Amino acid sequence: MQPFTLDYARPAVQLEVSTPYMYDSGLQLNILPDGRIAATDHATLRALGTTTSTAGSKTHFDD
Amino acid sequence: MTVLILTSEEDVTADMVVLRLHESGVPVVRLDPADLTSGVALSGEFVQGVSRGHLSVGDRLVSMNGLRSVWVRRPGVAASRAAQPSAWLTEESSQALYGMLRGTDARWMNDPDAARRARHKPWQLRLAQLSGLPVPATLITTFPQAAREFAERFPDLVVKPVSGAHPQEPPRAVPTSRVAPDADFAAVAFGPTLLQRRVAKRADIRLTVVGERLLAARKAVAADAHPDDVDVRFTPSTSPWLPVDVPPRVTVAVQAYMTSAELAYGAFDFAEDSDGIWWFLECNQSGQFGFVEMDTGQPIAGTIAEWLTHGTGRTRTPGGSRRSDP
Secondary structure (H helix, E strand, O other): OOOHHHHHOEEOOOOOOOOOOEEEOOOOEEEOOOOOEHHHOHHHHHHHOOOOOOOOOOOOOOO | OEEEEEEOOOOHHHHHHHHHHHHHOOOEEEEOHHHEOOOEEEEEEEEOOEEEEEEEEOOEEEEHHHEEEEEEEEOOOOOOOOOOOOHHHHHHHHHHHHHHHHOOOOEEEOOHHHHHHHOOHHHHHHHHHHHOOOOOOEEEEOOHHHHHHHHHHOOOEEEEOOOOOOOEOOEEEOOOEEOOOOOOHHHHHHOOEEEEEOOOEEEEEEEEEEOOEEEEEEEEOOOOOOOOOOOHHHOOOOOOOEEEOOOHHHHHHHHHHHHHHOOOEEEEEEEEEOOOOEEEEEEEOOOOOHHHHHHHOOOHHHHHHHHHHHOOOEEEOOOOOEEEOO
């Protein structure tokens, strides 16, 4: 009784990698441990894939 | 006048816009509706013909009437992190927050009603057709026989979720996938199935629209790419996204789409075929943009910040009718 579309499903990649930044409510920005603003560190953002279009989000289906 | 951003704390893509707003000296209040009643508070009154209200998060307090714009980026479910969350509390909190915000004169990116409608892929496909965008032949059906006949007419098909949502129990992803030539369509009866003619693409196009501005990026498909690698989100690639000009005909059609959809922001996905035609796949009203900006250097975050600060466009009056800003 599985819908046809789900024949093409695959296990979601669970991103267990913890983000190396913390939200600073004063700045309203995420900050790296060395005090830099996370959004300016493109290398970190690329490594984490946190700004990319990735299917499978639990809460948002607009990628 | 303050820009209100509704999103989660970990949303670093929103950070890119907050940074631009900070640089411009524009007041910003950022909060996640999920934190309502536990960190976020609201109050509004409607007395003697006058309404006023406030929102607070931490030590920040903003007047509802002092909002210039609302950016609905990636908000959590209202009150979902309350001390005692419940479906009832979520509904109460959602109605209180969004109801009060809808009563302001703030511009929305995107208007919640327009956003809700714009998420429907069948509606997107029809609007794209009406707007003059090429749409690959598509069938959405629960009739197995209709699927079989469609596959006879269009032998090379892909399948993808109608909603774009992915099953969670257990967590699975459903990429756009090529349908096997000998596929058995009987299971189409068990759920609406979206079948679409596969576009033999030479590139993926992501066109980000912010107000009147169109910023397009192109990612070439590798010459040795396997034809089964359909979904760019799941395909390993070393090709970067590069800026690309938008064909005039596409510009006109996309502007028509955005106007009809009443959206201030939209992320369009196209497949570019060997003739250079951009085939419309979908328009995500809250699509990601950080990866495009980082690859291309296109000022998407700055353009969003500019729109939230000064943008012109449609807004919703408290009475519910739409008007254009002067």
